[in-house]
Amino acid sequence: MEILVCVKRVPDTAENEIEVNRDGSDIERDDLVYSVNEWDNYAVEEAILIRDKVGGSVTVITVGDDESEEVLRREMAMGADNGLLLCDDAFEGSDGKGVASLLKAAVDKGKYDLILTGAQADGGAAQVGGMLAAMLDYPYASLVNKIEVDGDTLKVGREIEGGNQEMNAIQLPCVLSIQTGINEPRYVGIRGIRKVASVEIPQQGAADLGVDAASVGADGARVKRLDYFVPEMGEGAEMLEGSTEEIVAKLIELLKAKGGLK
Amino acid sequence: MADIYAYITHTAGVADDSALELVAAAKKIDANAAVTAIVIGSGADVDKVADAVAASYAKVLKFNLDALAYPNAEVVRKLLVNVLSADAIVLVSNDTFGMDLGPGLSIKLDSTFVADVVGIEGVDGTALKVIRQEYSGMVSTHVTADITNGAVINLRPGAFAPDESQSAGGSVEDRSGDAGDLTVKRTFLEVVEAEVGDVDITKSDVLVSVGRGIEDEENIEVAQELADAMGAVVSCSRPIVDAKWLEKSRQVGTSGQTVKPKVYLACGISGSFQHMGGIKGAPFIVAINKNVKAPIFQVADVGIEADILDFLPELTDAIKES
Numbered sequence: 057m058e059i060l061v062c063v064k065r066v067p068d069t070a071e072n073e074i075e076v077n078r079d080g081s082d083i084e085r086d087d088l089v090y091s092v093n094e095w096d097n098y099a100v101e102e103a104i105l106i107r108d109k110v111g112g113s114v115t116v117i118t119v120g121d122d123e124s125e126e127v128l129r130r131e132m133a134m135g136a137d138n139g140l141l142l143c144d145d146a147f148e149g150s151d152g153k154g155v156a157s158l159l160k161a162a163v164d165k166g167k168y169d170l171i172l173t174g175a176q177a178d179g180g181a182a183q184v185g186g187m188l189a190a191m192l193d194y195p196y197a198s199l200v201n202k203i204e205v206d207g208d209t210l211k212v213g214r215e216i217e218g219g220n221q222e223m224n225a226i227q228l229p230c231v232l233s234i235q236t237g238i239n240e241p242r243y244v245g246i247r248g249i250r251k252v253a254s255v256e257i258p259q260q261g262a263a264d265l266g267v268d269a270a271s272v273g274a275d276g277a278r279v280k281r282l283d284y285f286v287p288e289m290g291e292g293a294e295m296l297e298g299s300t301e302e303i304v305a306k307l308i309e310l311l312k313a314k315g316g317l318k
Numbered sequence: 319m320a321d322i323y324a325y326i327t328h329t330a331g332v333a334d335d336s337a338l339e340l341v342a343a344a345k346k347i348d349a350n351a352a353v354t355a356i357v358i359g360s361g362a363d364v365d366k367v368a369d370a371v372a373a374s375y376a377k378v379l380k381f382n383l384d385a386l387a388y389p390n391a392e393v394v395r396k397l398l399v400n401v402l403s404a405d406a407i408v409l410v411s412n413d414t415f416g417m418d419l420g421p422g423l424s425i426k427l428d429s430t431f432v433a434d435v436v437g438i439e440g441v442d443g444t445a446l447k448v449i450r451q452e453y454s455g456m457v458s459t460h461v462t463a464d465i466t467n468g469a470v471i472n473l474r475p476g477a478f479a480p481d482e483s484q485s486a487g488g489s490v491e492d493r494s495g496d497a498g499d500l501t502v503k504r505t506f507l508e509v510v511e512a513e514v515g516d517v518d519i520t521k522s523d524v525l526v527s528v529g530r531g532i533e534d535e536e537n538i539e540v541a542q543e544l545a546d547a548m549g550a551v552v553s554c555s556r557p558i559v560d561a562k563w564l565e566k567s568r569q570v571g572t573s574g575q576t577v578k579p580k581v582y583l584a585c586g587i588s589g590s591f592q593h594m595g596g597i598k599g600a601p602f603i604v605a606i607n608k609n610v611k612a613p614i615f616q617v618a619d620v621g622i623e624a625d626i627l628d629f630l631p632e633l634t635d636a637i638k639e640s
Binding site for chain 2: 185213240280282287304
């Protein structure tokens with residue numbers, strides 16, 4: 057099975073506090089630690105597991121700048137066979153539809169049976185996979201937490217409300233968005249990264265993809281972010297201050313009053 | 319202004335709470351909007367839902383067909399493309415069904431997709447201005463969307479106060495005959511119910527809930543010891559289940575259990591909306607987190623800035639002594 061996994065380089069929310077910059081035009085990007093989007097890591101692991109079972113190859117693709125190469129390399133160290141970087145100044149500021157149309161152009165130039173994305177990324181939109189499927193006229197399932205290969209059909213589980221799982225049969229080729237917890241992504245050590253350090257990762261721009269530059273990027277975007285801000289959320293929590301002993305004593309008193317302690 | 323439609327999610331003959339939230343959101347786009355509800359399914363349940371939502375919507379389009387017995391998003395998308403007007407504004411609840419439906423629907427309608435909206439500021443010409451969140455709710459953004467060709471807008475469940483006026487007095491139109499070809503390449507098989515674990519967290523009045531801040535599987539014991547001392551039960555947020563440190567049945571959130579405790583100790587939990595969506599009944603929430611910027615501090619009653627690995631054992635000891 058030829059599998060394409062769409063990944064993204066994002067600020068690592070486990071390593072950083074995300075704050076708004078002084079004029080609200082962006083998040084504070086100084087000293088940010090970046091990594092591969094958490095959901096994408098599960099998608100790559102799942103692709104590798106499927107390939108190891110039924111054969112084929114795994115290609116990881118991203119839309120980004122030169123620095124995005126590092127996440128492709130990391131996923132190749134995990135076991136992906138190929139990387140592909142879609143990189144062009146004209147792509148900057150693309151909205152979800154712009155990103156999906158770039159990926160669609162790349163899919164049209166390859167031959168893939170299965171396309172995976174993470175269920176969502178840093179923007180929380182959870183949109184690119186579904187858009188890509190619709191552009192390709194492939195069937196789509198989101199929030200997938202189980203995949204079984206059965207000939208040219210997949211049996212996939214979707215995580216729905218209440219921890220229940222909706223099972224579906226879906227025909228290949230298809231697009232699936234992968235939910236965290238579907239597997240346990242393997243650890244990537246320094247040695248693994250070194251092995252792929254000198255692998256050439258091909259880059260493609262608007263001309264290579266045959267994409268009209270005006271239809272993507274900031275010019276083509278129908279959805280635009282105006283600013284970043286932190287909303288006023290009312291009073292918020294009453295913060296308990298003092299020494300640890302004082303805080304513990306206050307908390308025990310409160311817990312007793314609220315029925316948390318007998 | 320283009321026609322505004324709302325897709326109604328329903329189970330067992332009852333419309334989801336989002337039905338009243340979508341009509342409230344529609345009024346924020348256009349105060350005078352005559353909003354049309356779309357109810358899709360099979361059997362008497364669909365009739366019941368359609369009649370019920372007619373109180374809140376000016377018009378209800380009903381599609382009652384055997385082929386819609388379990389309408390997956392692929393089928394619904396095809397149906398909506400067959401019946402909606404070209405520049406339609408379609409409101410969808412951003413639940414697991416809406417996430418399946420919305421993005422692809424916008425492509426098929428050649429309209430604009432606006433994801434996971436938490437607030438609507440209004441429309442200026444052809445620009446819809448909304449509020450979204452990024453980075454798991456750590457920051458918010460104002461976003462404009464060009465709705466010249468219509469839009470599919472996914473609205474976060476619970477973000478809009480429901481319109482309970484029930485004053486629309488709408489009519490129900492059975493449009494089943496217009497559904498068109500509904501052949502798709504994905505078929506529903508079954509719903510596998512969540513496994514019941516050793517402990518039922520939904521029955522406990524006091525929950526000691528752990529998140530990423532617990533750092534390591536071995537440290538779960540720190541929370542368990544506190545829970546034992548309090549007579550409470552340990553629950554958790556999603557990352558703990560993803561890491562397989564606790565069973566899925568211990569997870570609080572929209573993709574886990576819905577709990578109604580009296581007291582909720584959120585330990586090292588950032589407080590994503592998916593997690594908070596699983597906490598009902600307005601419990602007394604104590605947040606303990608070393609990151610003062612964590613969204614949990616905005617919804618908690620009491621906050622403590624501390625590393626839970628240091629703080630919880632101190633609390634446990636003090637409770638044992640008292």
